[in-house]
Amino acid sequence: MPPTLTPLKKIAYLMGGPYGLGVGVTTASPGSLAQVRRLWLRWLGLLVFVLVLGAIFVRLGEWQLHRLEGKRESNAIVVNHESRPVVPLSQRGYDVVHDEDQWQRVTVTGTFDPSHQLEVRYRSNNGATGTEVLTPLHTPDGHIVLIDRGFIVRDKGEAPPETLPAPPTGTVTVMGHLRRSENGTDEAIHPALNAIRLINAPAISAWMGADVMDGYIGLLQITPAQDGGFVPVATPTLDEGPHFWYAVQWFMFTGIALTGLVVFIRGDIVARRKEKAARAQSAGP
Numbered sequence: 001m002p003p004t005l006t007p008l009k010k011i012a013y014l015m016g017g018p019y020g021l022g023v024g025v026t027t028a029s030p031g032s033l034a035q036v037r038r039l040w041l042r043w044l045g046l047l048v049f050v051l052v053l054g055a056i057f058v059r060l061g062e063w064q065l066h067r068l069e070g071k072r073e074s075n076a077i078v079v080n081h082e083s084r085p086v087v088p089l090s091q092r093g094y095d096v097v098h099d100e101d102q103w104q105r106v107t108v109t110g111t112f113d114p115s116h117q118l119e120v121r122y123r124s125n126n127g128a129t130g131t132e133v134l135t136p137l138h139t140p141d142g143h144i145v146l147i148d149r150g151f152i153v154r155d156k157g158e159a160p161p162e163t164l165p166a167p168p169t170g171t172v173t174v175m176g177h178l179r180r181s182e183n184g185t186d187e188a189i190h191p192a193l194n195a196i197r198l199i200n201a202p203a204i205s206a207w208m209g210a211d212v213m214d215g216y217i218g219l220l221q222i223t224p225a226q227d228g229g230f231v232p233v234a235t236p237t238l239d240e241g242p243h244f245w246y247a248v249q250w251f252m253f254t255g256i257a258l259t260g261l262v263v264f265i266r267g268d269i270v271a272r273r274k275e276k277a278a279r280a281q282s283a284g285p
Contacts, residue, residue, distance in 0.1 A: 019281070041245040046265075048279075050257045050258060050260070057253045060250040061254070062250060063244040064244070065244075067241075068243035077102060078103045081177075082105075085105075086175060087106055088108070089106040096180075096215060097179065097213075097214065097216075098180060099180060101215070102177070102178060104177065104178045105172065105176070105220070106175070107175045108138065108173070109173045109174075110139040110140065110145070110172070112172065113135065113136040113137070116136050116207075117162055117194070118194055119130040119133060119161070120197070120199060122197050125153075125233055129152045129156055130151070130152050131160065132152070133148070133152065133164050133165060134147070134149070134204075136218070137174065145216070147176070147216065147217050147219055148179070148216055148217065149219050149222075149230055150231055150232055151230065151233050152229060160195070161208070169226075172222055172224065173223045174221070174222050175220050175222075176220045179215060179218050181200045183200060184198040189203040190206075191204065220232050
């Protein structure tokens with residue numbers, strides 16, 4: 001390379017020589033140099049775009065792997081608690097129910113409070129749509145525990161029931177799964193017209209004006225039996241879901257984007273080589 005070339009002409013020299021872009025030191029006219037500049041700007045712009053897009057794809061892949069890990073952890077919690085013996089709630093304590101406490105089986109005895117019974121709308125269970133019925137239970141030691149008495153199948157578009165099935169009177173014993181409070185918008189968690197969409201014990205506690213255990217119990221068995229056509233809420237499926245393959249797809253998209261960048265730049269180079277050859281042929285010997 002001649003040592004006296006300007007930086008742009010050095011680029012043109014290299015691109016006209018090893019890379020065959022048709023802009024050599026002897027042909028580096030202002031128009032050719034401008035074309036080289038446009039090519040480099042286009043490639044740099046595309047490189048930045050692909051790097052940003054690739055970073056987003058990688059992050060989405062990592063997010064799916066994080067969801068997969070969370071699913072595995074929740075599955076392990078379900079399996080672990082299902083293999084443990086049922087314990088009285090008073091022995092476990094009335095502390096806040098956290099994620100790691102969910103699906104533990106407990107028993108509790110008390111009397112239902114039908115005056116604060118709530119309909120939980122827009123629920124699904126094993127593919128069916130319907131509602132759940134939530135009723136506070138007063139324990140002999142002075143605590144209030146929310147009991148999800150079960151799921152009632154209701155067809156899509158069917159109006160909510162005008163009246164909810166009444167709970168059994170007198171003392172009852174409930175066996176069921178511990179569940180944590182559900183979180184959402186104020187409209188979803190605060191009771192209105194004796195209905196809610198999400199079961200949030202602190203919001204229901206404020207509505208009742210009484211202390212309520214933070215969490216609830218999903219009923220599996222009750223003595224004496226209750227009426228109303230209830231179906232127990234199913235435990236989560238123990239598969240890992242599609243998260244792993246979603247992550248693979250996002251990582252593949254990253255590779256496709258990088259490959260596309262190489263193909264695009266190579267296409268520009270091939271086109272310039274053809275243009276150079278055509279000019280040389282038209283110029284003649």
